[in-house]
Structures are given as structure tokens and as C-alpha cells.
Amino acid sequence: MSSFWSAWIIVISLGSIFGCWWLLYATRKSQTTDSETEETMGHSFDGIEELDNPLPKWWFYMFLATIIFGLAYYALYPGLGNFKGFLGWTQVNQWENEVAKANEKYDPIFKAFAEKSVEDLSTDPAALKVGQRLFANNCSVCHGSTARGAVGFPNLTDNDWLYGGSADQIKASIMEGRMASMPAKGLNPAMSKSDITDLSNYLLSFSDRAENKPSAERGATMFQTACSACHGADAKGMQALGAPNLTDNAWLYGGTPSMIQQTIEFGRAGVMPAHKDLLGEEKVHVLAAYIYSLSKGQ
Ligand code: HEC
Numbered sequence: 181m182s183s184f185w186s187a188w189i190i191v192i193s194l195g196s197i198f199g200c201w202w203l204l205y206a207t208r209k210s211q212t213t214d215s216e217t218e219e220t221m222g223h224s225f226d227g228i229e230e231l232d233n234p235l236p237k238w239w240f241y242m243f244l245a246t247i248i249f250g251l252a253y254y255a256l257y258p259g260l261g262n263f264k265g266f267l268g269w270t271q272v273n274q275w276e277n278e279v280a281k282a283n284e285k286y287d288p289i290f291k292a293f294a295e296k297s298v299e300d301l302s303t304d305p306a307a308l309k310v311g312q313r314l315f316a317n318n319c320s321v322c323h324g325s326t327a328r329g330a331v332g333f334p335n336l337t338d339n340d341w342l343y344g345g346s347a348d349q350i351k352a353s354i355m356e357g358r359m360a361s362m363p364a365k366g367l368n369p370a371m372s373k374s375d376i377t378d379l380s381n382y383l384l385s386f387s388d389r390a391e392n393k394p395s396a397e398r399g400a401t402m403f404q405t406a407c408s409a410c411h412g413a414d415a416k417g418m419q420a421l422g423a424p425n426l427t428d429n430a431w432l433y434g435g436t437p438s439m440i441q442q443t444i445e446f447g448r449a450g451v452m453p454a455h456k457d458l459l460g461e462e463k464v465h466v467l468a469a470y471i472y473s474l475s476k477g478q
């Protein structure tokens with residue numbers, strides 16, 4: 181802050197405190213005697229009259245106390261422009277102290293967890309409890325509080341994986357994040373509306389929902405040129421690319437004909453953010469164990 185604005189703030193802040201102080205004394209009746217007058221101010225309402233008496237002492241001292249409190253606060257804490265206060269307090273150093281204290285307490289716990297494999301941890305009730313809390317704080321906004329996901333956010337409990345459900349694959353998903361890329365119309369940008377309908381009929385045929393058999397057959401042919409590079413010739417998906425299995429009737433973006441056609445026409449690009457820097461490897465390790473246990477139904 182420039183020194184002009186700093187001075188501006190100091191003048192207004194101290195000015196209003198001293199202004200209150202002046203007001204308090206200037207309006208204090210000179211008659212500091214305890215005797216009360218019967219003189220009225222001429223105000224009367226509902227039979228209640230306002231008498232011309234000084235402020236009660238306790239009230240006067242209370243005002244005085246707030247003024248002293250205000251000045252003491254400005255001396256100790258930041259508030260007066262660029263002046264930092266004699267205590268040197270900041271939000272950041274308070275937060276840092278709290279984090280340091282928490283780390284001191286929890287570091288040994290996470291260190292001990294880190295020595296076990298994800299598979300072993302996934303049967304350790306203490307680790308799962310910690311994992312559940314970490315999940316609630318960091319993951320449930322997207323994957324839901326029960327990890328069952330939502331449209332566009334995968335269910336993590338069903339053992340149906342975009343990127344693989346081994347301990348290492350789950351941990352890699354959380355550490356490095358994932359970025360899916362399903363291009364609009366696959367590898368055939370010239371695809372027509374009726375091609376898209378054919379393809380969706382082909383995909384629906386895996387769950388016996390194709391509306392039109394010849395259309396599904398045309399779709400099957402088209403699939404081999406425009407889609408199989410990522411989803412595989414059998415449409416069972418490819419975990420290295422995060423391309424989902426399209427035959428299992430489990431849908432990330434919805435399995436109605438219109439949702440499938442929308443996916444094909446406009447593409448999809450789901451992003452799982454990387455958590456390596458945010459949480460650190462030790463916490464991710466515990467989270468991976470928690471997810472692993474959910475998918476194994478433990
Ligand atoms: C370049 C690789 C690639 C190609 C080519 C491709 N896909 Fe995909 N597809 C993906 C990926 C990756 C996803 C997952 C997107 C996500 O998670 O956001 C996906 C998702 C889908 C989904 C959504 C599945 C669900 O569970 O909701 C459908 C449907 C689909 N693709 C159909 C097709 C069809 C039909 C074609 C051919 C026209 C095709 N894809 C071509 C990579 C590809």
C-alpha cells in the first residue's frame with residue numbers, strides 16, 4: 181500500500197476513535213453530581229418522559245473501555261495502514277503455526293502407513309478411517325460422499341475402471357490426475373447425423389436396446405474405422421487411454437440414446453485433477469488404500 185493510502189487509513193481510523201472520545205466528553209453534563217434532576221427534555225411518549233440526566237457512570241466507563249480496547253487493538257494487531265502491530269501477528273503465520281503443529285502430530289501416523297503396501301492398508305481399519313476423512317474433504321465434491329460418482333464423475337466403488345483398479349493404477353490416478361480425450365465424432369469428422377444414430381444403435385445393441393438392427397450393423401462397421409483405435413475392436417475399452425468399455429451398460433455420461441449420441445457428436449474431456457502437490461504422497465497412499473477397499477467391497 182502506498183504511504184498516502186496508509187496515512188489516509190490511519191487518519192480516518194484514529195480520527196474516528198478520538199472523535200468518539202471527544203463526543204463522549206463534550207456531551208457529558210458538567211453537573212457530574214449524583215443528584216438527579218426533574219427537568220425534562222420535552223420529549224414524552226406513551227406517558228414516558230425523558231429527563232435531562234447525565235449518562236449513568238457504568239455506561240460512561242463502558243464507552244471509555246471500548247475506546248481503550250480499540251487503541252490497544254490497533255497497537256498490537258495490523259489495522260493501521262502499513263503498521264504491522266507490535267505482536268507481528270498475521271493470518272498466514274497463524275495458519276502456518278497450526279499446520280506445523282498438526283504435521284508434528286500426524287506425520288508419524290502417515291509415515292507408519294506409508295511403510296505398508298496399499299493392499300495391506302486396505303484392510304487396516306485405522307488407515308481406512310483416515311482415508312475416509314481425506315476422501316470426504318478432498319474428493320467427495322466430485323465423486324460424491326459415498327464415492328458412487330455422478331454423471332461425468334466415475335463411480336469408484338464398482339470395480340469398473342477407466343484407468344485400471346490395481347493399487348498402482350489407482351494411486352497414479354490420484355497422484356498425477358487423468359485427462360480424458362474423446363474427440364467429437366471420433367476419428368471421422370465428416371460423420372453425419374444418421375451415422376451417429378447408427379453408432380448409438382450399435383452401442384445400444386450390447387444391452388439389447390438397439391431400435392433398428394440394420395442401423396446397428398452399419399454402426400458396427402463404422403465403429404471399426406472411427407472408434408476402435410481407442411475403444412478397441414471389441415468396444416471393451418482401453419485403460420491406457422481411459423477409453424471406457426462400451427459394452428457393459430455402465431455409463432459415465434448416461435446411457436440413453438440421446439446421451440450416447442451427444443457424447444459421439446460433441447466429444448468428452450473428463451479431467452481428474454492431480455493431487456500430488458496438494459496432498460503429498462503419504463496422504464494419497466492412504467486414499468488409494470481407501471478407494472481400493474471400496475472397490476473390493478471390504
Ligand atoms: C482418441 C480416442 C477415442 C476415439 C477415437 C473415440 N473415443 Fe470414445 N471415448 C474416449 C475416451 C478417452 C472416453 C472417456 C471420456 C471421459 O472420460 O471424459 C470416451 C468416451 C466415450 C463414450 C462415453 C461412455 C460412457 O460411459 O458414458 C462413448 C459413448 C464413446 N466414447 C463412444 C465413441 C464412439 C462411438 C467413437 C467413434 C465414433 C469413439 N468413442 C471414438 C476415447 C475415444
Ligand code: HEC
Pocket residue numbers: 315318319320321322323332333334336340341342343344350353354358359360422449450451452453455467468471
Ligand atoms: C474436480 C473434480 C474431481 C475431484 C476433486 C476428484 N476427482 Fe477423481 N476423477 C474426476 C473425474 C472427472 C474423473 C474421470 C476422468 C475421466 O473422465 O477420464 C476422475 C477419476 C478418478 C479415478 C480413476 C477412476 C477410474 O475409473 O479409473 C480415481 C481413482 C479418482 N478419480 C480418485 C479420486 C480421489 C481419491 C480424489 C480425492 C483426492 C479425487 N478423485 C478427486 C474428478 C475429480
